[in-house]
Amino acid sequence: MSSRHNIVSRLKRKKIKEVITSGKRMDGRSLEDYREIVVKTGVLEKAEGSAEVLLGNTRVLVGVKIGIGHPFEDTPDKGVLMCNAEFTPIASPNFEPGPPREQSIELARVVDRGLRSAEIVDFSKLSLIPGKQVYLIHVDLYVLNYDGNLIDASALAAIAALKVAKRPVYKVEEGEIKLTKRKQSLKVRKTPVAVTLVKIDDTLLVDPSADEEEVMDARLTVTLDEDENVCAIQKSGSEGFTPDEIKKCIKIALEKAAENRQKL
Template sequence: MPRKNLLVSAVRKEQILKTLAQGKRVDGRGLLDYRPLSITPNVIEKAEGSAFVKLGDTHVIAGVKMGVGTPFPDTPNEGILIVNAEILPTASEYQEPGPPDEDSIELARVVDRGIRESKMIDFSKLVIEPGKHVYTVYVDISVIGMDGNLFDASSYAAVVALMTTKYYPFINQNGNLVKGSEKVPLPIQDLGISTTFAKIDSYIIVDPTWEEESIMEARLTMVYDKSGNICAVQKGGNGGLLLDDVLKIVDLAKSKSEEMRKVLEGVISNA
């Protein structure tokens, strides 16, 4: 089995714990600070939307492509969302080339839930001909470099790519689909913001690095919509979280998500 967790040396583990005891992280951050975050929208001209996110040394690029498809029988009046993620073999020495592994699939599904359940996109407006032709929104996420907290980095890349998407609409002319001449944005109505916390020893930290994830008890990712509702949650890691910690993280995540919302909105309004 390939090793996905780093084996952290005893000395390094001690160093991490001692530093946490002083209210700091080994990279100099506070316990509730994100790493430097840079988000560059529209990096791929050939995609309808795209964003390149650098969260410390975690580097993720997301691209949006629009397609036309047949709606699902149970939702004839809704467009389709397909989220796909690949942790590329460029990302770490433990990543083998090949079809998406369970980590990539979990990543795609958590990002998908954040987009879907926050009702970010009004899928009823992505219908060309009810029951026959709807838009398929493909969100493809490529993790290029890996240093922990892939969930937040991938989620930010995906939502910024969607928010900045512009595509040529199809118009139904007597049963024929004709490409429109002017690009339009997606019908965006909300923005789900993901934040991820980890529990190491007795400490709760935000935005864990890979090294921190490798020694953590557990991790909790929470997505909040703009009204402050929780719309997606994923617990990770092979340990448990105390009920008290879950309750604490729910509150911390809410205020952190508001902070990150401002950062993302700033990026989008400047795009």
């Protein structure tokens, strides 16, 4: 969402930079502070799992729908997890209805990568007829209000929703698949948490607001699980990071991921 060419952005950037030099930010936070995080789970009835995360004014709703269908070709005996992100036009005057753009594709894929790499559930237990029918877990990220840092808010909402999700249980009888009345937890075994930092000149800020994202040079998201393993990284934005800056980001992310995990 960086737009370095826009005159308003350039004025904004000047102001934000001025404030940063004092070690504070426009909203009074220090450089390594998150905004207030509120996580609510079980907010929807029709979805098998749901959660809503408020990160300052950023608001993301996640619905998890679980059904059955074809597995991926390269993993015929494993259940499937899919993330999709929707930037609803009510979330920002800059979001327009229509097919997914780069940013929503990136959001979905970064969240997806974190969940998948951490192997949050044992996908091999979610197969019904290998190669034909497996459980499909759809994680839909629904952005309801945009004020920066959608990745962290969405990743948090996604894992919260998956943790409370109850899947319908199907059984295979003589090659036929039947729906039973039972429901079962997904048995989520890992909690990956994403931490996003942006760089403005040479300063690193965590949890960027919409204004900070607009004027940033580059962005780095580091996703970590509770064993302090990194399970996803994404660099974005039109500038580079020095190797030392990357190390610093990883260090900050380690600390912040543990803090944010407590919010679940």
